[in-house]
Amino acid sequence: MNRAIIIMGVSGSGKTTVGKKLSKSLRIPYYDADDFHSEENIEKMANGNALTDTDRWPWLEKLNNVMKEALKEHALILACSALKEAYRQRLTVGISVNWVYLSASYETIYKRMSQRNHFMKPQMLQSQFETMEPPSYGIQLDASKPVDELIEELTEYLKSHE
Structure with a gap:
C-alpha cells in the first residue's frame, strides 16, 4: 500500500522547502496543501484574517480526496x-501516513516569514502558534537546522518506519 508523508507545522516552518527536497531525493510526487485553498480562503488570509474551522473543513476534505486518488498510483509527500x-x-x-512535524521558535519563523512573499502574512503567525496542537506521533524535527540535515534525519526515520 502506498503511503503519504505529511510534513506539518506552522507557516514558515520549512514544509515546502523540506517537502520539495525530500520529493526529489525519494523520487515521489510533492503536493502543497496551499495550492488547494479556495479563493475565499486565500483572500481571507491575504487580508490578515485567520481561517476558522468552518473555512478549513472543505479544504481538508478536498486534500483527503486528492491524496486517496494519488495514492492509488504512488506514494506522495504533502x-x-x-x-x-x-x-x-x-x-x-x-x-x-508518516507524520513529520517541523517546529522552531516563534522568532525564527517570524524572521523567515518577514523575508518572503506569501499570502500568509507574518502578523498572522501568532494565531498559528496558539492553534498548534503538536502531535504525539511521527517525528518532530528542529526546523532551525539546515535543510540537508533535516533531509538526512527524515530519510533515516522513513527507512525505519516503512
Missing part, C-alpha cells in the same frame, strides 16, 4: 499546516 488533531484526523481518513 506539505500541510495540519495545526490541530481534528484537522489531521479529517485529512487522513482512510490513509496510511
